[in-house]
Every structure is written in structure tokens, then in C-alpha cells.
Amino acid sequence: MKYMFYPGCSLHRSARPYLDSLAAIQEKLTMELQEVEDWNCCGATEYMSVYRAPAHALVGRNLALAQQQSNGSDTVMAACSACYLNLEKTENYMRTDEELNNKVNTALAEGDLHYDAGSIQVRHLLDIIYNDVGMDRIKNLVTNPLEGLKVAAYYGCMIVRPDVNQRWNSPEYPTVLEELMEALGAEVIDFPMKTHCCSGHMTQISSDVAYELIRRLIYGATHYEADILVTLCPMCQLNLDAYQIEMNNHFDTDYVMPILYFTQLMGLAFGIEPEELGIGREFVSAKQALAKIGAPVPDEVPEKGKPRRKKKKEEGLPMPQVSTRFNGGSK
Amino acid sequence: MNTTAEPAAPVREGEAATAEPSFLRWIENNTPGDSRLIMCIQCGTCGGSCPSGPDMDHSPRQVFAMVRAGLKDEALSSNTPWYCVSCYLCTVRCPQEVHITDIMYTLKSKAIEEGMAQVDAAKVWSETFIGYVEEYGRSFELGLATRHNIRHRPMGMTRAASLGVGMLAKGRIDLTPQVIEDVGQLRLILWKAKELEAEQ
Structure with missing residues (x-):
């Protein structure tokens, strides 16, 4: 199965483990990925906050390049939810809004490019794994089932909403990722927050808003006794992982909820070494959780029992304490 | 539209x-x-x-x-x-x-x-982000976070810096930007689109 691949900026940087784990499992899934050459940033949620038509021209260049380089596949796959949505939205609006289509193509013509709306299908990696590879094939590939690992399946927002092309079974309660995790042998916990927002770029704009949204998700996963929260979006992973520490400082809590990409768990279940899957690069170490399935993780972990719930208020005068709450990736 | x-x-x-x-x-x-x-x-x-x-x-x-x-x-x-x-x-x-x-x-x-944007941090975050996109064709997280934090959250710089160091240690951020090959083409496209938008 051949697809064009739009990695996006995050997969090359903060979400490198996502790219590495995808690269590690791609062959087993018989996915052949052809990267769109010289792709540019999709603009995230920023470009269209400042400019309207130019934001679509920015994405339009990627669509035009994909159309031009298309060789055996008209599908562009994105693994980042924001990239996926931006590509899908621009494709859709160029198809349905003639004026916008004209503007974008007039702009693209300046760079000797053109995009014929409707000629590219935009799909998310999870959609392709679930629908094209299929659960039967996945089950056959599992050599190290994730038995005993309790997983909270977290989607975030932009993969299932607004779902321009109706690809998912629900914008609020999708079940695809749960099915995939079960196929890997994991125990999927009930996680009602599964499509709630991770706070997106609010970590940079309003810490109060951001930390509260992050807290709700980490609290939810902890409350339902997940060992690990699995995600499919670089922004969600970064906010819930790197900012979990900041959030804990903000609320004086000591949650420890490791956040991994679904592709990393797929790799583990397929018997691939954790290091090859980028495991160990997360801020909140997954080592302890993954010890349950006997996966050796190249990282140090704090000496702790189960992930602790919210710390009780201490009575009396504050006493100096040596913080052992987070490993924070420290050596 | x-x-x-x-x-x-x-x-x-x-x-x-x-x-x-x-x-x-x-x-x-x-x-x-x-x-x-x-x-x-x-x-x-x-x-x-x-x-x-x-x-x-x-x-x-x-x-x-x-x-x-x-x-x-x-x-x-x-x-x-x-x-x-x-x-x-x-x-x-x-x-x-x-x-x-x-x-x-x-x-x-x-x-x-119209010069009426009220939340300066959000506006500048967006503008700084797209500035890097227009310069390199891709986002540049390190530059973005540094510039933004210096301007908008100087008191939080220590924490932001420690997060940045953690990102570097884990190979999750680059010190230098990635630049696309044909950034000139991208700019021509974007400038034209801005021109069309201004005409409206």
C-alpha cells in the first residue's frame, strides 16, 4: 500500500519518537511512504489567526506539490492532527468555495504551481492503519501482547473534529484507537475525556487555562487507573508530557502519567526494541508502566509505587522536602 | 468568501x-x-x-x-x-x-x-510563529519559544529554559532551523495571496 506522506514540522522535532516509531513499524504494516518533497509548514493554528486566504495558499503549496509528485497514490497521509486538519480543510474549501479556490491558485501560479481541488485525498495515519491495514493483520503481527497494560486511549480534537469528510464514527466518542489497543492485547480503560482538548497553544498564552485543561486529562486517566495514556498527536503529547511537570507545580499535585504515541505501543507489541521506537525520550518516563509488559526502557525512573493521586494538603508548618516527585528526564 | x-x-x-x-x-x-x-x-x-x-x-x-x-x-x-x-x-x-x-x-x-487584538500574548505568538514559517518554510520551535518567553513571560524564563534544555537532551528540539529548498517560491505564493487579500 503506497501513500504520500506529509510529516509536518513536529515529527521532525518535538515528536521525533512518533516519526521513529512509525518508521520502525511501517514495513511490517506493508505501508510504503513517499514523503512530499520540499513540503512547508501547515501553519498550525497560527497562520489562519493572522491571514485568511494566505493561510490556505500556504497549505495549497503542499497540496500542489503532492499532486505534482504523485506517483501511484493520490492519498496524502499526515500523522499530526493539526497538519491533517489543515490539509483536509484547505482541500475541502478549495473544492467547495470557488472564490477561495481562485485566490489560492492565483497565488500558487506565482510559484508556477497549481492544485486541482479534489485530486488529493487527505487521511490520518490512524485511519489508514485501522481501515487499510486492518485489525486482522495487526493481530497477526503481535508477538509481544501488551497484556496487563492499562491504556487510556486519547484522541484530542483535530483528528475527529470537525471531521470534514466524515471519516470517524463519532466526533466525541470515537472507538477506533481503543479497538487498535485491544488488538495489541492491552487493557483499555474507560476514559470519558478522550476527545477533550489538551489546551493546544494555550501553554504559551495563558498558563492558567492550559494547566487546568492538562490537569483534567491527567486526572481522568489517573482516576480510571491507566498505566499509560496513548496519543496520536504531537501537540497533545507535548502538552501532556512536557507540561505535566509544570502542571503539577502549578496545582501542587504529583501525577505521574506517561504519554506515548500509539505507534510506539504498536512497535512494542510487534517485538521491536523500545529504543528504536523512541521510548525513553518522554519527560514522564514510561519505564515503570512498561515494566508490566516486560519491556526494557533505556531511562531512569523514580523509586515509586503506583502513580499517586493528588497530594493531600499537609498540616502544620511547611517543612523542607527533597523532591522525588518527577524524574523529569534527569540522569 | x-x-x-x-x-x-x-x-x-x-x-x-x-x-x-x-x-x-x-x-x-x-x-x-x-x-x-x-x-x-x-x-x-x-x-x-x-x-x-x-x-x-x-x-x-x-x-x-x-x-x-x-x-x-x-x-x-x-x-x-x-x-x-x-x-x-x-x-x-x-x-x-x-x-x-x-x-x-x-x-x-x-x-x-484593525489593530484591536486584545490578547497581546496570543497575537504575538501567532505573528512570531508565522514569521519563522515565512523565513524558513517551517516552524522553528527553539527560536519561537525563546523570543516569545523573553517578551511575554520573562519571569517564567528559568522554567521555560529548563524545559528547553530537557527537549535538547531528549533530541526533541533543534538548535538551528530547518529551511526548505524553495523558500523563495513559498514567499512569492504567500505575498501574492496577501496582495489578493488586501484587495478585498
Whole structure:
């Protein structure tokens, strides 16, 4: 199965483990990925906050390049939810809004490019794994089932909403990722927050808003006794992982909820070494959780029992304490 | 950006008196596809669904009422669009299928154009982000975070720096930007698109 691949900026940087784990499992899934050459940033949620038509021209260049380089596949796959949505939205609006289509193509013509709306299908990696590879094939590939690992399946927002092309079974309660995790042998916990927002770029704009949204998700996963929260979006992973520490400082809590990409768990279940899957690069170490399935993780972990719930208020005068709450990736 | 030609569109109340299209019409025309803003029934499902609703000056419903009442300055100076986290929960729940999140983007860009953007941190974050995109063709996280934190969160620099060091140690951030090959082509495209937008 051949697809064009739009990695996006995050997969090359903060979400490198996502790219590495995808690269590690791609062959087993018989996915052949052809990267769109010289792709540019999709603009995230920023470009269209400042400019309207130019934001679509920015994405339009990627669509035009994909159309031009298309060789055996008209599908562009994105693994980042924001990239996926931006590509899908621009494709859709160029198809349905003639004026916008004209503007974008007039702009693209300046760079000797053109995009014929409707000629590219935009799909998310999870959609392709679930629908094209299929659960039967996945089950056959599992050599190290994730038995005993309790997983909270977290989607975030932009993969299932607004779902321009109706690809998912629900914008609020999708079940695809749960099915995939079960196929890997994991125990999927009930996680009602599964499509709630991770706070997106609010970590940079309003810490109060951001930390509260992050807290709700980490609290939810902890409350339902997940060992690990699995995600499919670089922004969600970064906010819930790197900012979990900041959030804990903000609320004086000591949650420890490791956040991994679904592709990393797929790799583990397929018997691939954790290091090859980028495991160990997360801020909140997954080592302890993954010890349950006997996966050796190249990282140090704090000496702790189960992930602790919210710390009780201490009575009396504050006493100096040596913080052992987070490993924070420290050596 | 409706495909409907302007003269054929029905004249709405309050619009006939001026030659300028109403603010409502402007927002409709400059939001891609059919925004369905006019269909809002003021039910409040949007505000009730919004994760950052409590921090907004006005619920999305109220902002839409302002737009429809022609209260342009009030709508553009509200912090509401800037606290939108783009989660699209309101959009999929709206019984009238109003493209709420898309309208928030239109309001943000218009507020910047008119110099009325209220949440400086959000506006500058967006502008800094796109500055790097226009310079390199790709986002540059290290430069972005550094510039933003120095300007907007100097007190939080120590923590931000320690996060950055952690990112570096884990190979999750680059010290230098990635630059696309044909950044010149990208700029030609973007400048032309900006020109077309300014003509509107």
C-alpha cells in the first residue's frame, strides 16, 4: 500500500519518537511512504489567526506539490492532527468555495504551481492503519501482547473534529484507537475525556487555562487507573508530557502519567526494541508502566509505587522536602 | 468568501442605509465556505461546550449576537476569539452547524488588521510563529519559544529554559532551523495571496 506522506514540522522535532516509531513499524504494516518533497509548514493554528486566504495558499503549496509528485497514490497521509486538519480543510474549501479556490491558485501560479481541488485525498495515519491495514493483520503481527497494560486511549480534537469528510464514527466518542489497543492485547480503560482538548497553544498564552485543561486529562486517566495514556498527536503529547511537570507545580499535585504515541505501543507489541521506537525520550518516563509488559526502557525512573493521586494538603508548618516527585528526564 | 455574487444577496435589515457591507456580511464573505453565521439561534450550546469559556469576555453566542447587531468594535476587541483553543467541540455540537471555530479565526485576523487584538500574548505568538514559517518554510520551535518567553513571560524564563534544555537532551528540539529548498517560491505564493487579500 503506497501513500504520500506529509510529516509536518513536529515529527521532525518535538515528536521525533512518533516519526521513529512509525518508521520502525511501517514495513511490517506493508505501508510504503513517499514523503512530499520540499513540503512547508501547515501553519498550525497560527497562520489562519493572522491571514485568511494566505493561510490556505500556504497549505495549497503542499497540496500542489503532492499532486505534482504523485506517483501511484493520490492519498496524502499526515500523522499530526493539526497538519491533517489543515490539509483536509484547505482541500475541502478549495473544492467547495470557488472564490477561495481562485485566490489560492492565483497565488500558487506565482510559484508556477497549481492544485486541482479534489485530486488529493487527505487521511490520518490512524485511519489508514485501522481501515487499510486492518485489525486482522495487526493481530497477526503481535508477538509481544501488551497484556496487563492499562491504556487510556486519547484522541484530542483535530483528528475527529470537525471531521470534514466524515471519516470517524463519532466526533466525541470515537472507538477506533481503543479497538487498535485491544488488538495489541492491552487493557483499555474507560476514559470519558478522550476527545477533550489538551489546551493546544494555550501553554504559551495563558498558563492558567492550559494547566487546568492538562490537569483534567491527567486526572481522568489517573482516576480510571491507566498505566499509560496513548496519543496520536504531537501537540497533545507535548502538552501532556512536557507540561505535566509544570502542571503539577502549578496545582501542587504529583501525577505521574506517561504519554506515548500509539505507534510506539504498536512497535512494542510487534517485538521491536523500545529504543528504536523512541521510548525513553518522554519527560514522564514510561519505564515503570512498561515494566508490566516486560519491556526494557533505556531511562531512569523514580523509586515509586503506583502513580499517586493528588497530594493531600499537609498540616502544620511547611517543612523542607527533597523532591522525588518527577524524574523529569534527569540522569 | 461566499460564492454568491454580492448584488444577488438579499439586503438585510440595517444594511440598506450604508454603502459599506455590514460587519456581518463582511465576516460571512471572509470566512471560507458557508459560515452559516446568520443561522445562529442563540442557544448557547457553543459556550456550554467551550473548554476555555470561563476565561472568555463573552461566550461565542454573545460574540455572534454582537456581530449581527453590527457592534464591530465590541466584537473585535473581545478576548473571546483569542481564548478559542480550536478544539471544534462547539462546531460539531452546534444545532445550526455554524462554523464557529472558522469564524473565530476570521475575527482574529480582522482584529489584527484593525489593530484591536486584545490578547497581546496570543497575537504575538501567532505573528512570531508565522514569521519563522515565512523565513524558513517551517516552524522553528527553539527560536519561537525563546523570543516569545523573553517578551511575554520573562519571569517564567528559568522554567521555560529548563524545559528547553530537557527537549535538547531528549533530541526533541533543534538548535538551528530547518529551511526548505524553495523558500523563495513559498514567499512569492504567500505575498501574492496577501496582495489578493488586501484587495478585498
